[in-house]
Amino acid sequence: MKETDPRFVSLQKKVILFFAIAAIGIIGTLIFLGVERGAFTPKYRIHFTVEKGTGFFEGMPVKLSGFKIGKIETLSLDENARVKILLLLDKKYQKWIRQDSRAMLTKEGLIGEDVIDVTVGAQGKPVIEDGAVISYEKSRGLDELVEEVRPVIGEIKDIISYINDPDADIKQTLANLQMLSFELLITKENIDKLLKNTDVNITDVASSLSKAVKNIDSTVTDIDKTILNIEGKVSPAMDKLNKTMGNAEEATSSLKDAIEKSAPKLPRLLNKGEDALNDTNEVIRSLKQVWPISSYIEEPKDSLLRGDSYE
Amino acid sequence: MSKFRSQKSEVRSQILFICILYSVFCILCIGCGGPSAPTLPAIHAQAIEYNQNAAKAAEKGDYEKALDYYMEALRINQSVENTGGIVINLINLAVIYQKQGNISEAEKLIDMVFLIPDINDSMKAEAAFEKARLCLKRKELSKAKEWVNKSLALNKGIREGSRWNLLGRIALMEGNYSEALTAANTALKLNSVNKQKTEEANSLRLIAEIRALTDKFEESREAYMKALEIDKESGDSKKIAVDLKGLGDIFLKYGRLQDAVNFYIRAYTVSRTAEDIEGASKAAESLADAYRKSGDDKKAEEILKTKMPLDKKK
Numbered sequence: 001m002k003e004t005d006p007r008f009v010s011l012q013k014k015v016i017l018f019f020a021i022a023a024i025g026i027i028g029t030l031i032f033l034g035v036e037r038g039a040f041t042p043k044y045r046i047h048f049t050v051e052k053g054t055g056f057f058e059g060m061p062v063k064l065s066g067f068k069i070g071k072i073e074t075l076s077l078d079e080n081a082r083v084k085i086l087l088l089l090d091k092k093y094q095k096w097i098r099q100d101s102r103a104m105l106t107k108e109g110l111i112g113e114d115v116i117d118v119t120v121g122a123q124g125k126p127v128i129e130d131g132a133v134i135s136y137e138k139s140r141g142l143d144e145l146v147e148e149v150r151p152v153i154g155e156i157k158d159i160i161s162y163i164n165d166p167d168a169d170i171k172q173t174l175a176n177l178q179m180l181s182f183e184l185l186i187t188k189e190n191i192d193k194l195l196k197n198t199d200v201n202i203t204d205v206a207s208s209l210s211k212a213v214k215n216i217d218s219t220v221t222d223i224d225k226t227i228l229n230i231e232g233k234v235s236p237a238m239d240k241l242n243k244t245m246g247n248a249e250e251a252t253s254s255l256k257d258a259i260e261k262s263a264p265k266l267p268r269l270l271n272k273g274e275d276a277l278n279d280t281n282e283v284i285r286s287l288k289q290v291w292p293i294s295s296y297i298e299e300p301k302d303s304l305l306r307g308d309s310y311e
Numbered sequence: 312m313s314k315f316r317s318q319k320s321e322v323r324s325q326i327l328f329i330c331i332l333y334s335v336f337c338i339l340c341i342g343c344g345g346p347s348a349p350t351l352p353a354i355h356a357q358a359i360e361y362n363q364n365a366a367k368a369a370e371k372g373d374y375e376k377a378l379d380y381y382m383e384a385l386r387i388n389q390s391v392e393n394t395g396g397i398v399i400n401l402i403n404l405a406v407i408y409q410k411q412g413n414i415s416e417a418e419k420l421i422d423m424v425f426l427i428p429d430i431n432d433s434m435k436a437e438a439a440f441e442k443a444r445l446c447l448k449r450k451e452l453s454k455a456k457e458w459v460n461k462s463l464a465l466n467k468g469i470r471e472g473s474r475w476n477l478l479g480r481i482a483l484m485e486g487n488y489s490e491a492l493t494a495a496n497t498a499l500k501l502n503s504v505n506k507q508k509t510e511e512a513n514s515l516r517l518i519a520e521i522r523a524l525t526d527k528f529e530e531s532r533e534a535y536m537k538a539l540e541i542d543k544e545s546g547d548s549k550k551i552a553v554d555l556k557g558l559g560d561i562f563l564k565y566g567r568l569q570d571a572v573n574f575y576i577r578a579y580t581v582s583r584t585a586e587d588i589e590g591a592s593k594a595a596e597s598l599a600d601a602y603r604k605s606g607d608d609k610k611a612e613e614i615l616k617t618k619m620p621l622d623k624k625k
Contacts (some may be wrong), residue, residue, distance in 0.1 A: 302399040305406040309476035310513040
């Protein structure tokens, strides 16, 4: 039976088109992801052999001059129980990996991840072909480093013990310096005594003068005390009065400011309010003219108060 | 077959869409063609707004506010020489002054109305009626009757019943009960036909008063009860209290002291709660009188003590 509803005409085609678009989208996404992950990049393999497989793992990145060029594809034991490490590398980097290139197990930075670092080979050397062997150079571990540092630590230890020796030159020099500073201290005390004696003589002369001055002082002090007493009584009251005046002044000035600021706005605000009210009235008046509201509104007219015959 | 059905459905939905569009268009056309809203010059509208605000204030009993608004409305109307507005606001001001007891001021304003040329008879009739009320307040009965008759001559209209009520009251004050009753009955008929409820109650109250004075206890009571019913419908506290006090008066007259006390207490309660000091004072005085007549002088004294602060407030 032929479909007559226009909505369902060529529905099959539409469904196919829908699925086709979806499939294209999915495939496109997959291709994009594949390209991003290098699935379509040509590869080649090289390998090396190590005594122990410690530190290696499948998928470990292989880097050349800091750039990732591949990864460890497999780890396997050969016939001699040594570990064969197969590297899967991008073909485009093959030109730099030559017979004199070496693979090393290193760390990226002090706490970075473990990587296989491949050195760039000399231009004159042939490139390492697919399936060939790359030489492996054992990287120096922490133990080797400790061994190297050990003599240096011994020397530092010797220096410290020399400094601590009481018969050594440094200790002797320090003792002499201490003695010198002690003698300098005694000399200073003697100079101080001499200066004090001079002071006493001058003080005797000065005391006679000061007595006379004291008498004047006492008179002045009495006057001062009287004034202070008066001040002591008056000043708190004055302070309070001043504070009150200050507060009042502040309040007045604040009020004045507020009024000065708001005063020019007030007429405008009032005008605006009136305008708004007039507008509202106008809108209401206009609304009253609109049908069907207008038909319910009676003609406005003056009402007459009727006098009551009984009142 | 299926294709044909599909096409048919499509056509149907198109027709439906066109119908909806046409309906919307028609509604819009009707809207545009509707009666245009009444428009007033802004200044007239402003004067009317003041007038209406004053009426609201007067209804709430805020006479000072009402006076202010009416004055403003009058000023605006005078500034554009709107005679109709000037007359209405002059009469309104006179009514408010009269409510406040300022008879002379009210009279000045009413007299001003008659100085305005080319005012319609309806307004002249209303002003004449106000003039009559003012004369009655001054106990100038013949003058009052003259002005009521002027009012009736100028325009009858739906307010005719109120004029007859006033004529009845004048006759009652003159002691002419039969004339008063005739006028009151005429007023009752007119007010009932013209659906002037307040004036209808006034007519009934007037009839009740005349009947009470002519020793027609049952007719009087009946008329008071009818007036009370209408006043309760209107929610006019002052008038309700007057009706209750009137009932108390006729029961007291015919020696039914307990009933009289009950009506006076009701009248007093209504007046006090409505803050009608004058009404409350009158009810308290009548209540004290009823207790005294029943021999309970102590109670009468107590009531009079409660009345004293009310008199001070007055």
